[in-house]
Amino acid sequence: xxxxxxxxxxxxFAGPVxxxxxxxxxxxxxxxxxxxxxSKGLRxxxxxxxxxxxxxxxxxxxxxxxxxxxxxxxxxxxxxxxxVVDRYGxxxxxxxxxxxxxxxxxxxPLALLLLGAGVATAHITxxxxxxxxxxxxxxxxxxxxxxxxxx
Amino acid sequence: xxxxxxxxxLILAFAVAIAQTVVPLVGAHYRWSGWMAMxxxxxxxxxxxVGFSFAALTYAFVTSDFSLRLVxxxxxxxxxxxxxxxxxxxxHEGSLLLWVLILALFGAAAAWFGQQLPETLRARVxxxxxxxxxxxxxxxxxxxxxxxxxxxxxxxxxxxxxxxQDPGLAFHPPFLYLxxxxxxxxxxxxxxxxxxxxxxxxxxxxVRPWTLAAWLFLTIGIAxxxxxxxxxxxxxGFWFWDPVENASFMPWLxxxxxxxxxIVVEKREALKAWTIxxxxxxxxxxxxxxxxxxxxxxxxxxAFANDPERGVxxxxxxxxxxxxxLLLYAVRAPVMQAKGVFxxxxxxxxxxxxxxxxxxxxxxxxxxxxxxxxxxxAFDRKLSVGPPFFNAAFTPFVIALAALLPLGSIxxxxxxxxxxxxxxxxxxxxxxxxxxxxxxxxxxxSLGGPLGVALGVWLVVGAGVDLATRTGRGSVGDRLxxxxxxxxxxxxxxxxxxxxxxxxFGVAGLTAWEQEKIEIMAVGxxxxxxxxxxxxxxxxxxxxxxxxxxxxxxxxxxxxxxxGVLIPEKRIYPVAQMPTTEAGxxxxxxxxxxxxxxxxxxxxxxxxxVYIKPFANWIWGGAIIMALGGLVSLGDRRYRVAGGAxxxxxxxxxxxx
Numbered sequence: 001x002x003x004x005x006x007x008x009x010x011x012x013f014a015g016p017v018x019x020x021x022x023x024x025x026x027x028x029x030x031x032x033x034x035x036x037x038x039s040k041g042l043r044x045x046x047x048x049x050x051x052x053x054x055x056x057x058x059x060x061x062x063x064x065x066x067x068x069x070x071x072x073x074x075x076x077x078x079x080x081x082x083x084v085v086d087r088y089g090x091x092x093x094x095x096x097x098x099x100x101x102x103x104x105x106x107x108x109p110l111a112l113l114l115l116g117a118g119v120a121t122a123h124i125t126x127x128x129x130x131x132x133x134x135x136x137x138x139x140x141x142x143x144x145x146x147x148x149x150x151x
Numbered sequence: 152x153x154x155x156x157x158x159x160x161l162i163l164a165f166a167v168a169i170a171q172t173v174v175p176l177v178g179a180h181y182r183w184s185g186w187m188a189m190x191x192x193x194x195x196x197x198x199x200x201v202g203f204s205f206a207a208l209t210y211a212f213v214t215s216d217f218s219l220r221l222v223x224x225x226x227x228x229x230x231x232x233x234x235x236x237x238x239x240x241x242x243h244e245g246s247l248l249l250w251v252l253i254l255a256l257f258g259a260a261a262a263w264f265g266q267q268l269p270e271t272l273r274a275r276v277x278x279x280x281x282x283x284x285x286x287x288x289x290x291x292x293x294x295x296x297x298x299x300x301x302x303x304x305x306x307x308x309x310x311x312x313x314x315x316q317d318p319g320l321a322f323h324p325p326f327l328y329l330x331x332x333x334x335x336x337x338x339x340x341x342x343x344x345x346x347x348x349x350x351x352x353x354x355x356x357x358v359r360p361w362t363l364a365a366w367l368f369l370t371i372g373i374a375x376x377x378x379x380x381x382x383x384x385x386x387x388g389f390w391f392w393d394p395v396e397n398a399s400f401m402p403w404l405x406x407x408x409x410x411x412x413x414i415v416v417e418k419r420e421a422l423k424a425w426t427i428x429x430x431x432x433x434x435x436x437x438x439x440x441x442x443x444x445x446x447x448x449x450x451x452x453x454a455f456a457n458d459p460e461r462g463v464x465x466x467x468x469x470x471x472x473x474x475x476x477l478l479l480y481a482v483r484a485p486v487m488q489a490k491g492v493f494x495x496x497x498x499x500x501x502x503x504x505x506x507x508x509x510x511x512x513x514x515x516x517x518x519x520x521x522x523x524x525x526x527x528x529a530f531d532r533k534l535s536v537g538p539p540f541f542n543a544a545f546t547p548f549v550i551a552l553a554a555l556l557p558l559g560s561i562x563x564x565x566x567x568x569x570x571x572x573x574x575x576x577x578x579x580x581x582x583x584x585x586x587x588x589x590x591x592x593x594x595x596x597s598l599g600g601p602l603g604v605a606l607g608v609w610l611v612v613g614a615g616v617d618l619a620t621r622t623g624r625g626s627v628g629d630r631l632x633x634x635x636x637x638x639x640x641x642x643x644x645x646x647x648x649x650x651x652x653x654x655x656f657g658v659a660g661l662t663a664w665e666q667e668k669i670e671i672m673a674v675g676x677x678x679x680x681x682x683x684x685x686x687x688x689x690x691x692x693x694x695x696x697x698x699x700x701x702x703x704x705x706x707x708x709x710x711x712x713x714x715g716v717l718i719p720e721k722r723i724y725p726v727a728q729m730p731t732t733e734a735g736x737x738x739x740x741x742x743x744x745x746x747x748x749x750x751x752x753x754x755x756x757x758x759x760x761v762y763i764k765p766f767a768n769w770i771w772g773g774a775i776i777m778a779l780g781g782l783v784s785l786g787d788r789r790y791r792v793a794g795g796a797x798x799x800x801x802x803x804x805x806x807x808x
Contacts, residue, residue: 019386021749022671022758043535050392051537056385094537096522101530105522109515109544116507124500127421127492 019054021061026068035068038080040068043092051094154219157207158298161248164255165195165288166201171258171281175274179346187274194262194277197284198255205239205252208297212239218304221245221297227310227726227779229697237321238311242462243445247326250441251287253325253332257361261336268357275343276336283335286468294461310697310726315627319379326372327399331437334402335411338434341427342476345483350427357416358430360790362413365433366406367781369531373399374774385732387762389661389746390771392541397520398440401513405433408509411502419491419564421499424484425506433482435473436513441465443520494566501559505552512548519544553655556648557613560779561620570680574616580607591665603659610652643784647777654773660766667763675755683744684708685717685761690748698722700733703748703757707737719748743767 020039026032036053040065044055052060052067063084070080084092096102171193178186211219212235215228224233225242234241240249258280291297314320340358344350376396381389390396409429416423442465493499519536526532557578561571586605593600621641622630668680672687689704705717717735724731737744737789742765749758 020669020760022669022752025669041537041539043537049391049535049537054388089533091533091535094535095539095543096526096534096536101526101532102534105518105526105536105540106544108518109511112514113507113511116511120503120507124493124495124503127489128494 019056019060019066022065024061024068026072029069035064035071035075038077039064039072041081041094042084043094044090045088060128096100152208153207154216154298154300157204158296160200161204161208161298162292164197164204164251165285165292167197167200168255168281168284168288171197172278172285174278176278176346177277179271179274182271184270185279187270190274190277190281191262193281194255194258197281198252198259201248201252205248208245208248209236209239212236215308217306217308220299220301223301223305223308225311226308226520228307229309229726230316231696233318233321234311234316237315240324240328241311241315244291244295246328247287247295248297249325250328250332251284251291253328254284254287254335257332257336261339261361265357272343272347272354275346276339279339279342280335283338286472290461290464290468292656292771294464297573300310301702310724313698313722313724313727313729313731314383316724317379317383317698319375319383322671323372323375323379326368327377328372329438330367330369330372330399330406331402333361333368334434334437336361336407337365337406337430338472339475341430342479344427345476345479345668348483348486350416350423350487352417352420355413355415355420355426356790358426359410359413359417360785362410362430363781365786366403366410367778367785369399369403369406369632370774370778370781373403374771374778376473377774378771379769382734382736383731384746385734386760387734387743387764387767389658389767390566391510392519392538394443394520397516399444401436401516401520402433402440403508404513404516405429405436407508408513409433411509412506415491415499415502419493419499420508421489421491421493422503423487423489424480424805427484427487427512428480429506431473431476432510435469435476436517436519438465438469438473439517442469453488493564494560497566498562498564500737501555501562504555505559508552508555509549512545512552515548516541547745549655550602550606553610553651556610556651557617560644560648561613561617575613575621578609578612578616581612597663599659600663603656603663607652607656607659610655611649614649614652617648618642618645633678639783639785639787640789640791643780643782643787646783647780650776650778650780652773653769653776657766657769657771657773661764661770664765665762667760669758669760671752671754671756672759676756678759678761679760681763682710682713683761683763685746685759687757687759690757693720695722697726698724699730701747701748703735703759705735705746707744715744717744717746719746721748738766738768741765 020036026035039053040051042052044050044052044060044063046057047055047061050060052063067084069078070083075083079095090096096105098106105139168340174186174193175190178184178189208221210216211222212226213228213232215222215235217223221242221244222238225238225245230238238245240246246592246751258277261276261280262273265276268276319446337358340354340361344354373396376399377389381387382392409426412422412426412429416426442462445461445465491499519541522536523534526534558572561575563571582605583607586601589604590598590601608699618634618637618641619630621637622633624630625633666681668678670676670678673676674687674689678685678687684707686706686708688706691702691704693700693702699722701721703717705713705719705720707717715737717737719735720732720733722733723729730748735748742763745762745764745767747760749760751757
């Protein structure tokens, strides 16, 4: 009875569990390496924030196979990316291309860094000027007076 | 009955928190001692009430009281006891109850240990702390009541999400919450200081231990989560730049900045306004994190309980507290006059650079996390921001920070000059030499590995040199004796900075030199990977307490020598209808051998993946050392002895001499 139950469960939940399957791996190690690298930058569309390289979903497997098919057919990396984006939209890219409004995404941190550096430099130099180095004229005079008194 | 008492205690705690907000704040405004004195006992009563409420919920989970909706949804009689208890906070309602418990605990701790605080400051701190509590009590009681009963209790529960049934993850949320909520103390101190209109060295000395404690809990919490992801998710990733991970990482970065700038306030009475701002932002990012996790606005692999309506409520809390505090800041910050003046090349300047890099790197994480939302709403573009972006945009900040760290930390206060950097020249030479050697050895791979090695050596040895300079001059014996008597803060600093170096090295090493192989293996097959050989000896079905496991047994050989057995599993939790993977890992000092068993294949055999993960444990080892550094620093004498003592205010600016 228990064995039957376990069997039924296994049948029920059998489905792809590991990410890249052995039967997907290309014979050419160089192409396979490229496929893995490219897969890491492509989103599994039905998952929450996983690349197709990590995902267990069926759709991710289809996309992995597609990537390998195109690479075997001789696509360059750019051609492949264009091909995938044409079919699935830019949502599929985990690294949004720096164009149009996405420039803001890349530019904003840089702008903040420069702004921050500017403010920090200004602050450091200003606070130094706020209190003059050394003694003021009045203090100099007082020191001289005191030294004279010593003599 | 106990459940109803727990519910009632929570309502009472809500009422006490309201009183604790209003009475001491009004009292502090009018200088009424009696009103202010109410804050401390109220804080104690509050923590007792929430504590009882939390205990009542825990009791319901432990006894599997299925008349409680929350227990039905998240528990099962077959579940091991550890996970019955961790199930209390493994869900939205219970985790919020844990949140307010920790909030009340921190408030009470401030009341108990803050006896020497000036009367008005203490009343204000406790009042502000209670006001945060009020918002969260209302949130729980009105939208997420954990004590809801069912009219018709079922015979058994629906089990906890199997991914959460793991020792690493059982303690991950409490540590994160201790961190998140610990930052509420820094927030309360900041707002209280703005209300007081004064920030001095004593204030810095008060804020720093709380921030340090929060930061060290966050460090442990994040490390636990990362370690869990490594062995549980099945491919040995340790960081995914997932919105929920980012949610905990942002407060960590700001808290790191804050605990550095608070030193400047404490030692030099400079950077006051900036430190206040950081304290507000640190807790603000904790609330942003809570919003991200609880609202489900940003989808993520492990937001396990979310609901847009609750998100709106948290957004309101975020807007009121952060917005209100920032408004108060804008009005009152100009009052904060800096007293200490420092040179361009000084430790103060170095800490400003540290703060700038940490704050902007936090902004990188923030903008990357929310960008998909912004792009969709503002530009009507549906796009993703994932690990490739974060790796490219965040890494430069880590490199810059690590490169500057030893240079800055060896500088003296006020005025340094390049002379002090002479001691670091040999360290720099060593780092570059070791990295060069590694680069020559690995041939034709990326620069990431050698760079990580260089930064690791630079930070670890740099921290050692920094510590050595603290022992002054004299014979080796004298200096060793002085080394043992150095204050906790010095040791803590060296440990934390060294730990950071170890973590950076671990991340770089693992990323650069990982090896992986995926094959179909039948029982008896061998797989070769690098110097290692893995033999699949057996695959069996095993019945666990509340799961069924496909358990493989593999022997690992290194150069023909038997070094151990790996037992990877694939589990199925029938009640929750979810599969999980348990990797088989042979932990080593220099590398992990990491094996995962996949599906049975049509032509017989199993899909097996084996990884060699070099220096994996250094990542979490470094994090533990960092946290340890925080702990040692927390034990510094000056927090116990001089905690409440006030320095006499110097008359005017102290010139940089």
